[in-house]
Amino acid sequence: MLKSLYIQNFVLIDNLDIQFNKGFSVITGETGAGKSIILGALSLVLGQRVDGRSIKKGSEKCVIEAEFNIRSYRLEPFFLTNDLEYDSESCILRRELYVSGKSRAFVNDSPVSLAILRELGTKLIDIHSQHQNLLLGDNHFQLKVVDVMAENEILLILYRKEYTKYQTLKKELEDLRQRFAKQQEEEDYIRFQLQQLQDASLRSGEQEELEQEQETLSHAEEIKSVLYKISQLLDGEEIGGVQMVREAHVAADSLEQYFPQIKEISERLHSAYIDLNDLVSEVDSLKEDVEYNPERLDYVNERLNTIYTLQQKHHVKTIDELLQLQASYEQQQHELSSFEEQIEELSRTLEASYQELLQQARVLSQQRKIAAVGLADQLIEKVRPLGMPNVRFQVSIKPKSEPDIDGMDDVCFLFSANKSGELQPVSGTASGGEISRLMLCIKAMIAGFTALPTIIFDEVDTGVSGDIADKMGDIMHDLGTKMQVLAITHLPQIAAKGQAHYFVYKVDEGERTLTRIKRLTDEERIREVARMLSGASLTEASLANARDLLRHNV
Numbered sequence: 124m125l126k127s128l129y130i131q132n133f134v135l136i137d138n139l140d141i142q143f144n145k146g147f148s149v150i151t152g153e154t155g156a157g158k159s160i161i162l163g164a165l166s167l168v169l170g171q172r173v174d175g176r177s178i179k180k181g182s183e184k185c186v187i188e189a190e191f192n193i194r195s196y197r198l199e200p201f202f203l204t205n206d207l208e209y210d211s212e213s214c215i216l217r218r219e220l221y222v223s224g225k226s227r228a229f230v231n232d233s234p235v236s237l238a239i240l241r242e243l244g245t246k247l248i249d250i251h252s253q254h255q256n257l258l259l260g261d262n263h264f265q266l267k268v269v270d271v272m273a274e275n276e277i278l279l280i281l282y283r284k285e286y287t288k289y290q291t292l293k294k295e296l297e298d299l300r301q302r303f304a305k306q307q308e309e310e311d312y313i314r315f316q317l318q319q320l321q322d323a324s325l326r327s328g329e330q331e332e333l334e335q336e337q338e339t340l341s342h343a344e345e346i347k348s349v350l351y352k353i354s355q356l357l358d359g360e361e362i363g364g365v366q367m368v369r370e371a372h373v374a375a376d377s378l379e380q381y382f383p384q385i386k387e388i389s390e391r392l393h394s395a396y397i398d399l400n401d402l403v404s405e406v407d408s409l410k411e412d413v414e415y416n417p418e419r420l421d422y423v424n425e426r427l428n429t430i431y432t433l434q435q436k437h438h439v440k441t442i443d444e445l446l447q448l449q450a451s452y453e454q455q456q457h458e459l460s461s462f463e464e465q466i467e468e469l470s471r472t473l474e475a476s477y478q479e480l481l482q483q484a485r486v487l488s489q490q491r492k493i494a495a496v497g498l499a500d501q502l503i504e505k506v507r508p509l510g511m512p513n514v515r516f517q518v519s520i521k522p523k524s525e526p527d528i529d530g531m532d533d534v535c536f537l538f539s540a541n542k543s544g545e546l547q548p549v550s551g552t553a554s555g556g557e558i559s560r561l562m563l564c565i566k567a568m569i570a571g572f573t574a575l576p577t578i579i580f581d582e583v584d585t586g587v588s589g590d591i592a593d594k595m596g597d598i599m600h601d602l603g604t605k606m607q608v609l610a611i612t613h614l615p616q617i618a619a620k621g622q623a624h625y626f627v628y629k630v631d632e633g634e635r636t637l638t639r640i641k642r643l644t645d646e647e648r649i650r651e652v653a654r655m656l657s658g659a660s661l662t663e664a665s666l667a668n669a670r671d672l673l674r675h676n677v
Contacts, residue, residue, distance in 0.1 A: 124607035125248065125577045126190045126213075130164045132182035135638040141625070142642075147603025149618045150611045150640075151651060152627030157638030158611050161627065162250065162581060165189065168218045169248055170241030173226050185220040191247050196576070198246060205239055207231060214247075216240065249576045251562065251583060259536070259562050260550025266491075266534040269518060271569045273494030275487060279529075282483045286528055289476045296469045303462040310459060317452035320445060323429055330430055330442045337423045343415040350410040358403045365403060368396045484531040491532055492520055498568070505564040505598065510591040511557065513542045556586040560595065567598045570605045578602070580610040584617055592616040615655035619672040624648045649673060 130139040135157055152158050167173065168187040178185040194211040202209035208231045217229040218240070228240040259265075270279060306313075339346065357364045372392035378385045433445055495518035506514050517537040525531070537546035538553050538561070553561065563583060569575070584595055596617035602608050603622065612618055624643045629636055643651055649669045650661060656672075657665035 124192050125609075126192055128161075128165060128168075128190075129186070129188040130161070131186040132179040133164045133167075133177060133185050133187060134160045134179060135629070135636060136160060136164070137179060137635075137637055139638070139640060141640055143607070143609070144623050145607050146622040147600050147608045147610070147620065148623040148625065149621035150609060150625045150627060151613070151618050151655065152640075154613075156627045156629055157640075158627045160638055161640060162579070162611065165248070165579075166250065167220070168216050168240075169244030169250075170218075170228065170237050173220055173224075178220055178222055183222055186217065187220075188215060188217040190215050191577075193247070196246060198243075201243065201246070205235070207233055207235070216244070216247075245576070247576050248579060249566075250579045250581060251566065259553075259558050259565070260548070262534055263529070265518075265536050266529055266532065268565055268569060269491050269494055269498060269520075269534055271572050272498045273490040274572060275490055275494075278483070278487055278490065282480070282487055282530060283528060285476065285480050285483055286526065289473070289480050289526075292469065292473045292476055296466065296473055299462065299466055299469060303459075303466065306455060306459045306462065309455075313452050313455050313459075317449065317456060320433065320449040320452065323433060323445075325430070325433075325442050325445055325449070327443055327446060330427070333423050333427050333430075337420070337427060339413070340416060340420040340423060343413055346413050347410060347415075350406055350413065354403060354406045354410060357399060357406070365396065365399045368392060368399055372396055480526055481531075484526050487530045488520065488522070488532050491530075491534070495520055495534075501568055502561070502564055505567065506560055508591075508594045509560045509564070510587065511540050511560070513540065515539045515542075515544075515546060516561075517546055559583040559585070560587075563595060563598055567602045570602055575606050577607040577609065580608070580612075582611055582613065584610075584612055584614050588614065589616070596620040613655070615652045615669070615672060618655060619652055619669075624651065626651055 124145050125143050127143060128139075128141045130136045132138075139161075141161075150158060150161075163177075164187045167177065168189045191214045192212060193214045198214075199209050199211075201207075210231065215229075215231055217232075219227045219229075226237075228235050228237055230240065230243060270276075355363075358366070372389060375385050375389040375392055379389060430442065430445075434440060437445060437448055439445055439448065499516050499518050503514055503516050506516070515538070519533075519535040519537050521533045521535075523531045523533055536549040538549040538557075539546050540553070540557060544552075549558065549561065563580070566575070566578060580599065584592055587595065592614045593616040596614075597620065599608055599610055599617065600620040610617060610621070618624065625640055626643050626647070627638065627640045630639055631637075649666060652672060653661050653665040653669035656668055
């Protein structure tokens, strides 16, 4: 419920702080006093668009703040989803407007987008006006009313869960079929590319090995010549490093008996002789291994040419990348062969989900048809005393060709205010006043089934008076026992039924005209109702009439 509304520097309001109670409250005031200004401020804090003339002349900034108790509305998931602090006892919405045209919005002091503020606002307050009555002609709203009366909340949750599953499966099957069709178009291309790569029998690391072998084979004669030269220098007959080191070792060894210090040199020469001898053997072995082999060189060149051609064709630089591409083609070919099985299996799953969806939709339809009869009977009973004694009303429920998020029912409210008139959709046959009364009765009916937001009735009693106004006031008063109801009214019959009465008026302060609002005392309330009964001139008769009216209603 709305606990308070604070307005600063908005149109004709400089500073206003209103406290509200639960139950049914009325707001009255002369035409032009500023009731619509207060309602406009409330609309802004609920996320509606900003009018450039909203800020009071001479002010730099406008602030509107509304505090709510949201204990009954089960809004914790909304706050968690939007990363907002949740407190069921106090939820504060604030809107700040600046002369620059910028605005900021807050929920519990956390900055939020207007979209979030607007979404939360729809869950907190329902401003019920002539314009809002257009909803009654909306088929989706009509369906929601039937579902509330049928208490279909759990059924709808289960149905929508299955519907989401069905839509997901449907999308998966569509994607799978598109992929299959595309793969079929590319099948010959994939098969050719894969065959070419498989025929190449590529091996990781092969390119580097072949390139090294190519270098060796291409320079075989040069390599063999250098190895021969090294061998001759180390172990040639005329001069050879091995023989010289061996002779040096023998010479050093002959001095060891007379010159002990030579021992270490002798050992190092011996070690060098052994190493050089091994080195000669290795050089000779390499010399024998290297030979000019034109056939092998042709094979290596051809093999590398195959590799380079594939790399250039597929715009890659390594054999590993070619192997990855080959694996990808193999996977695509495997998928192509399994597509038909996947499509068949997914089609069976989709059909099973569809049949379950149809079954749940049938259950929803049955509940709606039962509730529709009761809704029509109750609505006729409530509306007849409101100046429509011959009203006829019916809820038409027709099946849709395919299920959607709400089921398989097209709901339409049919209406006639006359005995013999043909039942027509309510949006095309009911007058504005009739729609107001119908909507009032519908809200009163569904309030017993669900926690509704605070309802503000903005002069929905326009065009009625006397006994009809009295009956409308009874409905609003009864609605106030289930929820918070605020009614902006010009009718004393309705004003007298409020548990709290707020009066909107203008005051002149110097050169400024400002809008004020106050909660009336019992005596002030008698005078206001008397004014509504008789006009500006209060008489003893009108005061007595007002006292009597209030005594019977409060």
